[in-house]
Amino acid sequence: MAIKVKPLTDTKCSSAKPKNKEYSLHDGDGLYLLVRTSGTKSWQFKYKNKSTNKVTKLTIAIYPNLSLSKAREKRAEYRRALAEGKDPKQQKEMLRQKENNYHSLESMTRNWLEAYALKKPLSEDTKHKRLRKFENHLFPKFKNKAIDQIGLNELKNTLNIIYKDSPDNAQRIRADLISIFSYALQHNFIDLNIARELEDMDLSAKKNNRATFKSLEPIPELIRRIKADTGHSITKLFLQFALHTFARSSELRFARWSEIDFDRKQWVIPANREFVEGSKHSSRGAKMRDNHIVPLSPQSIILLEQIREYSGSCDKIFPSPNNKSNFLSENTPNDALRRMGYSKEEISLHGFRALARSALGEMGIFQRDALEKQMSHQERNNTVGAYTHIAEYIEERIKIMNAWSNWLDTIQEKAYITPYDYARLDSIQI
Known part of the structure; x- marks a missing residue:
């Protein structure tokens, strides 16, 4: 049976005298007055x-x-x-930090970047570049403003202003803001990550180097134009392989034959690659700085066999057509698309990724986490990420890659069919 505590009175508190040892006067429900030997009295709260x-x-x-x-x-x-x-103790510490401006957008950004840089890791130069974007565009606008006092409309208006002068900066700042607010939520500085709503802002539609088709219907014609292109065979094969694997540009261009496991039908993009003298950024590996597995569909294996006829004698999968000691140029894929008659507003190499993600999502038969894992996207929700970062979903990702390649073959050889209808065919092969 719980001991009943007689509540304190003002008289009892004021008349309490110091003793040889400190003692407590209890008011109940965890509240008590601690009387120290010096005569100082302080309110204490005890809880579990x-x-x-x-x-x-x-x-x-x-x-x-x-x-x-x-x-x-x-x-x-x-x-x-x-x-x-x-x-309560954490809440009190948060209040103290608020009063000392520890939870301003600037302070939160700096704290997030330090933690993020250690996790990735990021070089000092990269950290400086990320921070400079905020110093130039965000910190002056929200100077000393607490992160929990910043509204969604303020963020949207600021991003729109940045976008007018620099679409790329607006895009990158938006992505970082979502992570920063997620960090603040994780550390109890805010109750809701309002920045996640920024994902729906139309900032990328006019971004040339990420342009993609407005629908999936032009894909069959894209495949035909790639195969009929007058450029070098290695460029044509690169674009076909890029379409089937939807990896990022640097992940593709700097690929090595040692990363391909034909027996397991996998391409393992390492977190970092050996730097090749004279080839800038050739040490770049998987974007998320972890090894990334790309299950290879039968179509991708066939393409690699064809590619090996041109580059099998060197360690690079996609060497420069003019000099095998160098990698395929960064501009070559998009230059080829321009040569095929596509404007930079219509489609880009990076746009292949958006096409694949849209089609696979439309099929409606795969888990979102498995799709995001295959896209090599980082989970922005820290709680979800903590549980999914070790899950590889390999079996489902094999089906994802096979379904994508099979759909590409189907729409090229037969009449166009939507991904949704294709996924519901009795004859579908995954």
């Missing part, structure tokens, strides 16, 4: 943290600076926080 199952003691304030009635109000506030699953 449900997540850690540990008893925590929290100093509230000095008595009589904080009266008995005000101390009881604090106790009620802390107990409400506990009922909502929040830790």
